[in-house]
Amino acid sequence: MKEFFNVADVSHVMEYANRFPPVATERVSLSESYGRILAETITADLDLPGFSRSIVDGYAVRAASTFGASESNPAFLNVTGDVAMGEIPGMTVHSGETVRIPTGAMLPEGADAVVMIEHTEALDTTTIEVYRSVAPGQYVIEKGEDFSFGETILEEGRPIRFQEAGLLAAFGRTDVRVFKKPIVGIISTGDEIVPVDHIPDTGQIRDINSTTLFGQVQTAGGIAEPYGIVEDTYEALFEVCRRATAASDMVLVSGGSSVGARDFTMEALGHLPDAEILVHGLSLRPGKPTILARVGNKIVWGLPGHVVSAMIVFMAVVEPFLKRIGGVRRWEEAGLRFTARISRNVASAQGRIDFVRVKLRHGDGVPWADPLLAKSGLIHTMIKADGLVAIGMNDEGLDEGDLVEVIPL
Amino acid sequence: MKEFFNVADVSHVMEYANRFPPVATERVSLSESYGRILAETITADLDLPGFSRSIVDGYAVRAASTFGASESNPAFLNVTGDVAMGEIPGMTVHSGETVRIPTGAMLPEGADAVVMIEHTEALDTTTIEVYRSVAPGQYVIEKGEDFSFGETILEEGRPIRFQEAGLLAAFGRTDVRVFKKPIVGIISTGDEIVPVDHIPDTGQIRDINSTTLFGQVQTAGGIAEPYGIVEDTYEALFEVCRRATAASDMVLVSGGSSVGARDFTMEALGHLPDAEILVHGLSLRPGKPTILARVGNKIVWGLPGHVVSAMIVFMAVVEPFLKRIGGVRRWEEAGLRFTARISRNVASAQGRIDFVRVKLRHGDGVPWADPLLAKSGLIHTMIKADGLVAIGMNDEGLDEGDLVEVIPL
Numbered sequence: 109m110k111e112f113f114n115v116a117d118v119s120h121v122m123e124y125a126n127r128f129p130p131v132a133t134e135r136v137s138l139s140e141s142y143g144r145i146l147a148e149t150i151t152a153d154l155d156l157p158g159f160s161r162s163i164v165d166g167y168a169v170r171a172a173s174t175f176g177a178s179e180s181n182p183a184f185l186n187v188t189g190d191v192a193m194g195e196i197p198g199m200t201v202h203s204g205e206t207v208r209i210p211t212g213a214m215l216p217e218g219a220d221a222v223v224m225i226e227h228t229e230a231l232d233t234t235t236i237e238v239y240r241s242v243a244p245g246q247y248v249i250e251k252g253e254d255f256s257f258g259e260t261i262l263e264e265g266r267p268i269r270f271q272e273a274g275l276l277a278a279f280g281r282t283d284v285r286v287f288k289k290p291i292v293g294i295i296s297t298g299d300e301i302v303p304v305d306h307i308p309d310t311g312q313i314r315d316i317n318s319t320t321l322f323g324q325v326q327t328a329g330g331i332a333e334p335y336g337i338v339e340d341t342y343e344a345l346f347e348v349c350r351r352a353t354a355a356s357d358m359v360l361v362s363g364g365s366s367v368g369a370r371d372f373t374m375e376a377l378g379h380l381p382d383a384e385i386l387v388h389g390l391s392l393r394p395g396k397p398t399i400l401a402r403v404g405n406k407i408v409w410g411l412p413g414h415v416v417s418a419m420i421v422f423m424a425v426v427e428p429f430l431k432r433i434g435g436v437r438r439w440e441e442a443g444l445r446f447t448a449r450i451s452r453n454v455a456s457a458q459g460r461i462d463f464v465r466v467k468l469r470h471g472d473g474v475p476w477a478d479p480l481l482a483k484s485g486l487i488h489t490m491i492k493a494d495g496l497v498a499i500g501m502n503d504e505g506l507d508e509g510d511l512v513e514v515i516p517l
Numbered sequence: 518m519k520e521f522f523n524v525a526d527v528s529h530v531m532e533y534a535n536r537f538p539p540v541a542t543e544r545v546s547l548s549e550s551y552g553r554i555l556a557e558t559i560t561a562d563l564d565l566p567g568f569s570r571s572i573v574d575g576y577a578v579r580a581a582s583t584f585g586a587s588e589s590n591p592a593f594l595n596v597t598g599d600v601a602m603g604e605i606p607g608m609t610v611h612s613g614e615t616v617r618i619p620t621g622a623m624l625p626e627g628a629d630a631v632v633m634i635e636h637t638e639a640l641d642t643t644t645i646e647v648y649r650s651v652a653p654g655q656y657v658i659e660k661g662e663d664f665s666f667g668e669t670i671l672e673e674g675r676p677i678r679f680q681e682a683g684l685l686a687a688f689g690r691t692d693v694r695v696f697k698k699p700i701v702g703i704i705s706t707g708d709e710i711v712p713v714d715h716i717p718d719t720g721q722i723r724d725i726n727s728t729t730l731f732g733q734v735q736t737a738g739g740i741a742e743p744y745g746i747v748e749d750t751y752e753a754l755f756e757v758c759r760r761a762t763a764a765s766d767m768v769l770v771s772g773g774s775s776v777g778a779r780d781f782t783m784e785a786l787g788h789l790p791d792a793e794i795l796v797h798g799l800s801l802r803p804g805k806p807t808i809l810a811r812v813g814n815k816i817v818w819g820l821p822g823h824v825v826s827a828m829i830v831f832m833a834v835v836e837p838f839l840k841r842i843g844g845v846r847r848w849e850e851a852g853l854r855f856t857a858r859i860s861r862n863v864a865s866a867q868g869r870i871d872f873v874r875v876k877l878r879h880g881d882g883v884p885w886a887d888p889l890l891a892k893s894g895l896i897h898t899m900i901k902a903d904g905l906v907a908i909g910m911n912d913e914g915l916d917e918g919d920l921v922e923v924i925p926l
Binding site: 197 | 547548551565566567568570572601602603604605606620621622623658662663664670671678679680681682683684685686687688689690691707708709710713714715716717718719720721722723724725726727728729730731732733735736749772822823824828854855856857879882883884892893894895896897899900902920926
C-alpha cells in the first residue's frame with residue numbers, strides 16, 4: 109500500500125502564490141484594454157470636466173435670480189443670448205438675465221445654475237417666465253467635479269472594465285500599460301483518454317478536461333496553450349512537462365495525480381530541473397488529489413482527472429494563482445459572491461472544504477440554492493449549475509435555510 | 518417650448534425586441550465556441566460514459582463479497598488480475614475474487630462495485646484483506662449515468678460556458694453551429710465632443726461614450742464597429758446613420774437625443790427609408806431621453822449623451838435586445854442578480870425605474886449595498902460601483918435594510 113496524501117489546507121496553499129513573480133507588462137491600445145489588468149497607476153493630468161457644464165437643456169442663470177419663483181409667482185428673466193456647444197461663451201450673465209444653454213455646453217461667466225426648459229415658458233424671443241427656483245450649482249457639473257488635477261484615478265493591478273476604459277479615454281489615453289496575459293500550458297494524461305475527434309472504444313473516453321480547462325483559462329484572462337493527450341508514462345510526461353514549463357507561465361496536467369499504481373506525474377515533475385513539490389493533496393472535495401509544484405519560477409498544477417474535480421480545483425485555487433501572476437492586486441477579494449439560502453440540509457466533514465454545485469431559484473428576497481449532488485466524474489450537474497457553494501473547513505454541513513455565498517459559474 | 522417626451526415604460530419597450538429577427542448562424546470550432554450562443558439542439562448519440570467505470574484506485578469486486586467486512590473482521594479476497602486503463606478487461610470477477618483497478622478504468626464482467634485501496638491491505642501478491650463493505654454501484658459510474666443515448670443534452674439558444682464546451686467535447690463535437698455575433702455600429706454626436714487623441718479646448722470634452730459602448734457591446738457578445746464622432750447636423754447624422762444601419766444589425770447613437778434646440782437625431786432617423794420611431798423617452802433614471810427606432814429590420818438606439826446615462830440605458834434595455842437578436846432564448850431571465858441590503862434610504866418617484874449605483878460591503882450573511890449618488894454626467898461613481906440596483910416603477914424608494922437585487926457591473 110502506497111503513502112497517503114499529505115493533505116494541505118486551501119488557505120495554506122494560497123500563501124504559495126506570493127512566491128511567484130507577476131508576468132511582464134506590455135502596451136495595448138484602448139480598444140484592446142477591456143478585461144486586462146492595469147500595470148501603471150494613472151493620475152489626472154487635467155480637471156474632468158475641464159469647465160463647468162450644463163447637464164440639461166435650459167437657461168443659464170444666477171440662481172439668486174430665481175429664488176422664490178413658482179407656478180403662481182414666476183420669475184421674469186431677459187434672454188440675452190445663446191451658448192453654442194463646444195465653444196467658450198462670450199457673454200456674462202447678470203442678475204435678472206439668462207442665456208439659452210444646451211446639455212453639455214459650458215456655463216457662461218456670471219451664471220451658477222441652470223433652469224430646465226420644462227420649468228420655463230418663453231413669453232417672446234427675449235423674455236421667459238421661470239416657474240421653479242434653482243439652487244447654486246443645480247443642473248451643473250462643476251469643473252473638476254468628476255476628477256481633479258493630480259488625483260490618482262486608477263491604480264496598478266486594477267481590472268479594466270468598460271467604465272475604466274471610458275475614464276482612460278476621458279484622460280486622452282489611446283494606449284495603456286497592462287500585464288501580459290499569462291500563458292498556461294494544458295496537458296491531459298491517462299491511457300483511457302482519446303482526442304475529441306476520435307470515436308472511443310469501450311473502455312476509452314474522450315478528452316473533456318482539455319476543453320473545459322481551455323475555456324476556464326481564457327475566461328480567467330490567460331492564454332491557453334493545449335499540449336494534447338500525453339501517454340501516462342514517466343518518459344512521456346517528463347518530456348512534455350519540460351517543454352510546457354519552458355514555454356508557459358503555468359502548466360496544468362489533468363489526470364494521473366492520484367495515489368495509484370500508475371502515477372507518474374509526481375515523479376516526472378519532481379525530476380524537472382529546479383523543481384519542488386509544494387503540495388500533494390488538498391483539503392478540498394472534490395479535488396483532493398491535487399499537486400502544486402514549482403519548476404524554476406513556473407507554477408505546475410497536477411489536477412484530478414475527474415472532469416468536475418478539475419473544474420472545481422481550477423476555480424478554487426488555480427484561478428486565484430493565475431490572477432495573482434497576471435497582476436491583479438487584491439486577488440484574495442476578487443470575484444463577486446451571491447447570497448442565497450440553501451434549500452436542504454447538506455452534510456460535510458470538518459477539516460476540508462466541500463464544494464457543492466447549486467441551481468438558483470429566484471423569487472422575492474434572497475434566492476434559494478438547490479444543491480445538485482452527484483459524483484464528481486459526471487459533468488451534467490455542472491451543466492445545470494448556476495454556482496458553487498463552499499462548506500468551510502470547520503463546518504459539519506449546512507442546514508436548510510442557512511445563508512450561503514454562491515460563486516457564480 | 519418643444520414637445521415633452523412621450524415616455525414609454527421599460528417593460529413595454531422590451532416587447533419590441535420580438536419584432537426583430539435573430540442574426541444568421543455560423544459554424545465555429547470548439548475552441549472558438551466559448552461565450553457564443555448555441556444555434557442547434559444537441560442530442561446524445563452515445564451513452565456517457567459508454568461503459569461502467571471505477572472512480573477510485575482500488576479493487577473491483579462483487580459487493581456481496583465484502584458484506585460484513587470491518588477492521589476487526591476483514592473479508593479475504595483472491596486477486597486474480599489487473600484491469601489496464603483504456604482496455605476492455607478480459608476476466609470475470611467471481612464471488613470471493615477481485616482484480617486491481619485504477620481510477621477511470623472499465624469495470625470487469627461480474628464486478629458491481631470497487632473497494633478503495635485505502636480500505637485494503639495486501640497480504641501477498643494474490644490475497645487482500647478488505648476492511649469495509651461496499652454497496653452495489655459504490656465508487657462506480659454506471660454506463661449512461663451522465664447522459665444516455667437519445668437524450669437532449671443542450672438546447673438551441675443556450676450560452677456556451679466552459680462546461681457546455683466540455684460536454685460538446687465529450688460527444689465528439691469539434692465544431693458547432695452558433696449564432697453570429699451581432700454587429701453594432703457606434704456613433705457619437707455633439708459639437709463639444711473631440712476624439713480621445715485630441716487635447717480638448719475649454720468647452721470641449723473627449724469622446725468617452727464610444728469607448729464605454731465599445732466595451733459594453735463586446736462584453737455582451739456583439740462586434741462593435743465605431744463610426745467616430747459625427748457633426749450634430751441633420752445632413753451629417755442622416756448620412757452616417759444610413760451607412761451604419763446598412764452595415765450593422767444594431768446602431769447606437771449617443772448624444773443629441775434630448776429635446777433641445779439642436780436635436781437632429783430624431784429627424785435624421787425618421788427620414789431613413791422604412792424607418793419608424795418606436796419610442797422617444799423612457800421611464801428610466803438616468804436615461805429618460807432614449808430613442809428606439811426601427812430602420813428596415815435593424816434596431817437603432819438614440820442614447821443619452823451623459824456617460825453614465827448611456828451606460829445604464831445600455832445595461833437596462835440595449836443589452837437584452839442585443840442578446841435577443843444574438844439568439845439567446847430566455848433573455849428575460851438572463852443575467853445573474855446578487856442580493857444585498859441597502860445601507861440607507863434612497864428616494865425615488867413612482868412611474869419610472871431608478872437605477873442607483875452601489876458598492877458592496879461583504880461580511881457575514883447578506884452583503885450591504887452602499888448607494889453612490891451623483892450626477893449622471895460623472896463617471897467616477899461607475900468606477901467605484903460594483904453594481905446597479907433598480908427601484909421599480911411602483912416603488913417610492915428604498916428603506917435602509919431593504920433587500921435589493923444587484924445587477925453586477
